[in-house]
Amino acid sequence: MLQKLRFVVLCLFLVQSVSAVPARQTVPTAPRPAWVTTVALPADSKIREGDVSNGYAYALRDYQFHLPSQTRYYRYLRRIFTPEGVQQGSEIEVSYDPTYQKLVFHEARIIRDGKAIDKLEPAKFKIMQQESSKESYIYDGSLQALLILEDVRAGDQIEYAFSVVGSNPIYGGKFAHSFYLGTGEPIDVFSLRIISDEELQAKTLNATLPPAVTRENGRVVYQWYQEHVPGTSYDSDAPSWYNPYPTLFVSGYRSWAEVSAWAIGHYTYPARPGKGLTELIARIKGETSEPAERLEKALQFVQDEIRYTGLEAGIGGYKPRNPADVFGQRFGDCKDKSLLLCYILRELDIEAYPALVNTNDRKGIVDWLPSPNAFNHCVVQVRLGGVYWYDPTMSFQGGSYRNRYFGNLGYALVIRPGTTALTKIEPAQESKTQVEEVFTMDDIGGPVQLAVTTQYYGFEADQARGQFAGNNLKETEKSYLNYTAKTYPQVAVNEPLRYEDDRAGNVFTTYESYEVTNFWVAPDSTRPRELEGSVYPQTLRDKLYPPSTKIRTAPFALDFPLHYEHTIRLDLPKPWIVENEEKEITGPGFRFNLATRYFDKSAIFRYTYQTTQDHVAASPTAEFIRKQDQVINALGYSLTYNQRGTVLPERINWLMVLLGLLGAAGTAWGVKWLYYHYDPEPVVVPSGNDRQIGGLLPLFALFLLTRALLHLVHILGTQYFDWHHWETITSETSVGYNPTQATLLVAQLFYYTAMIGFCGVLVLLLVRRRSSVPNLVAAFYGVSIVWVSLETYLMWDMKIFTGPDWGKNIADLFWLVISGAVWVPYFRFSRRAKETFVETLRVPEGHQQIYRPNY
Missing domain, CATH: 2.60.40.3140 (Immunoglobulin-like)
Known part of the structure; x- marks a missing residue:
């Protein structure tokens, strides 16, 4: 009926x-x-064909x-x-x-x-x-x-x-x-x-x-x-x-007070609200005595039960209809629904007023002359221990009365006695989207399981809730599948799309499950054993768009508020080389962060993008575009694998190979000099009864050999020779541009190469009981402690690592200090060391040569 x-x-x-x-x-x-x-028209028209569209x-x-x-x-x-x-x-x-x-x-x-x-x-x-x-x-x-x-x-x-x-x-x-x-x-x-x-x-x-x-x-x-x-x-x-x-x-109109008085004359409440509306108000009163709960029930009723339809002919475009009639017909436009909500709330002893806003010109109306034509929409202001704004035309809203989303509409004319000016709106802007993609791989080259969990908060939850309410679930699943197929064409649904709706908390969650059979591809047909798999935060990329007009005089609009987090997790079948890093880019109107973490065969890439204002002024547009390009360049990651069982660098940096060879040549020269030309006089005069290598000295030699081996593994296992990595940190247009890090990597290569040679020659000199050993042990600890301290500080300052890597460097520094405090005094002052390290290649002046090795 x-x-x-x-x-x-x-x-x-x-x-x-x-x-x-x-x-x-x-x-x-x-x-x-x-x-x-x-x-009359002027005789000399200045309009030319090239001036018009x-x-x-x-x-x-x-x-x-x-x-x-x-x-x-x-x-x-x-x-x-x-x-x-x-x-x-x-x-x-x-x-x-x-x-x-x-x-x-x-x-x-x-x-x-x-x-x-x-x-x-x-x-x-x-x-x-x-x-x-x-x-x-x-x-x-x-x-x-x-x-x-x-x-x-x-x-x-x-x-x-x-x-x-x-x-x-x-x-x-x-x-x-x-x-x-x-x-x-x-x-x-x-x-x-x-x-x-x-x-x-x-x-x-x-x-x-x-x-x-x-x-x-x-x-x-x-x-x-x-x-x-x-x-x-x-x-x-x-x-x-x-x-x-x-x-x-x-x-x-002389003032906004005059416009408000005009509106008050048309926003009137019914003397006889009708049976149905009276029963609704009584039911809400009977269900709860808490004003906050009453507000939420009334708001949800008007938003969800009164559909949006406007009969705007003549005065109907400006004068709201009787709330009793709107309730009875169950439809109305913005002013009809707003006046109905205000009436219900007033009957529930909650202070509420209709308010006029402009959804297009928004804050721009503050520069206009007073006029009823300054507005195109009606909302509601509620005063309940604070000031809150609600849009009764927004269906499917969730959350409490304190955090219901309300757009950044700038200013409003509150229709209440005493209004003399526009009221600035402080919008509720709690909204966020969190996407997590988990790629599970049982083996390299085989199909990959992809699970996608998306959580929407605030306004984003309202939008998702409305989308699912207004669309067939099967068609929505098909749409989601085809979106994923843009990146991975050979994808199939594992489990049906499902969702959970926590309307009270205003969190809407979707769950997707796919199998990707073409995750691993051979990009080069001439090398079919080399495979590549790529991941990309496409949903985040869709939020980034440069202005189509780049040389501008007008500001550029941003999607605000936007808080978007996209996490990609790769559960790998074997250990992988993935650098832990943290990148942050701040540009006009936005912030971006990328945190890369690797542990226990899992690589995690967490992208966060937030807008900080609703527009970018014209002057910093070029900077905005440059920073956005850096963000785009930072998105995505590629895994390259050789089926013979090695993780491949994408391209070799031959300049670093050359620098490594130069470092090795310099190290060889230094080793030769230390062995043949560094002969300090022994503290104890050599005799036929000098002590041989024994006690804890073999343990120290093993420590040196282990450290040299670790340095070698570090050189081979780090991206010193990866061309792509070097392009990332040396290109000014790259998100990872960091010339200080590039300088540090070159220094690290020289240091580790030199230390490999130094540890090797020191072990050899120790075995030969050469007099230079005590001094060289002190030099080894001094250089190592200074280097690790400097390296740790620089890497922390550049945010190259955090977490486990930070702890590893601190532990290494701690071990060097403690062991140095033991071994340096032992080699310098113990009687055993003095009586052991007495040999030289030359005969000290005034001493009789007892033993001279034949080499």
Whole structure:
């Protein structure tokens, strides 16, 4: 029964609207009103074909408003430059609301070669029901008068004029309007004339054009006029609130308090709310006495149970319907739903007020003159231990009353007694998306299991909840599968798509499970045993987009607030070489972080991207693009594997190989010098009873050999010779650009190469009981401790490692200090060491050679 009632109400509205369009209705014609003045065109038009789009331009825009008679006169002149202009500019369209307006045409003609061709034929007008917002469930009853001109040619001028008589009675005779003084294309003449019984306020943005004010017959006449208005460049991707065009505001309202008082007169509560609405309020009262719980129940009812449909004809576009009627028909537009919610909350002893906002111009309205036309949407302000904002038209919202998402709408006019100014909105912006992709590999080259878990929080949860509520689950699963197939074409569903909805906490979670059979590929057909597998955070990449207009004068809009986390985990079948690293990029309007971790055959890549504001100013656009490119370059990871069983560098850096060979050559020279030329005099004079190697000395020799082996393993197992790694840290356009790290790697290569040779020669000298050993042991510990300390500090400062790697370096430094504190004094001061390390290659002056090795 209720559904039939809704259908009947909607049909009655549509029938009423259509009834205003009798069959073959024509547009009345008449001479222009007597109060209209003639606006002439300048003789020297400065509009050229290269200045216009679509092949035509408006050379004249003449607006004359007679407020006492509620008549608005419009006159236009189009210049047609090209055949495309003929296609685009040969139709005249005028929209009006038949519930309070009447359209009258005065002229329509083509000017060709200086001669006028009359084209005003009333019978050729077509009157059509417009309903351009039907897809948004808005029905405004407006009509469109269309005149399709015949025989239009390139080079013609089209001149037409008409009047629209009548103004919306909702304004009570008050006037407020805004005008673009210029557009994206040049105009030869812009003229605006307003005749008013009362004085009006005027304000311009992006222009300075004061009116000429005169008086005629006791009325005030305002005139704005300018010639050769240049076109204003507009950059794409600008925020909706950004207006680059010269704009004029004219208003009969003196203050926002006056606009608020106007609204209060129309936002009234019912004296008799009806049985159904009364029972709803009583039920909520009976279910809970907590104001917060009452608020949440009322809000959820209006958001989910009252569908969004607007009948906007005439005053219906501004005056809300009786809350009892809205409750009964179970539909309404933004102002209907807002007033209904406010009424319910007031009956529940919760302070609430409707509030007018602008979803397009948002914070920009703070620079406008007071006017009811500054707004296009209605929301609700609630005061309950704080100030909260709610949009009753947003279905599927979750969370508590404290953290319901509310957009960054800038300013609102709260409809309550005492309002004198716009109120700044502090939006609730708690929203986040977390994606985790887990790739499980049983073997290299085989199929890979992919599990995707996505958690949506706040506004993102509201959006996901609405998407799943409005779509078939199977079709959604198919959409998700095909999205994954963009990266991995050979993918199949393992388990059906499922989701969990924690509406109270406002967390919406989806679970996907796939098998990828083509994860491993052979990129080079000539080397089929070399395999490569790649991962990429595609959902995050989809959130990154550079401005299409890169050289800009306008700000660039950002998706704000955006907090996106994408984690990729690779569970590998065998150990892999993956560097732990942390990268952070901060650019205009955003922050990005990449944390790479490897442990126990698992590689984890955690990407975090956040926007910090809703736009980027024009001046740092180049920096924004450069930083975004760095972020894009940091996304993704490739695994390369040789089926013979080795992990492959993608490309060898031969310069580092050459530096390694040079380091080895230098080390060989140093080893030779230490062995043949460094012979300090022994502390104890050699004798035939000198001690041989024994005690703990073999243990120290084993320590040196182990350390040399570890240094060798480090050189071979680290990306010293990986060309891709070097390109990452040395290219200025790379996210990993770090010249200090590059310098450190070269120093590390030289150090570890030298230490391998040093440990080797020290063991040899120790076995030969050479007198240089005590000094060289002290040098070994001194250099090692200084190097590890410096290396640890630099790597920590550059955030190259954290966690296990940090602990490893600290442990190594600790061991060097402790063992050095034992071995250095032992070799320098113990009697055994003094009596053991006495041999030299030369005979000390004044000493008798007892033993000289034959080498």
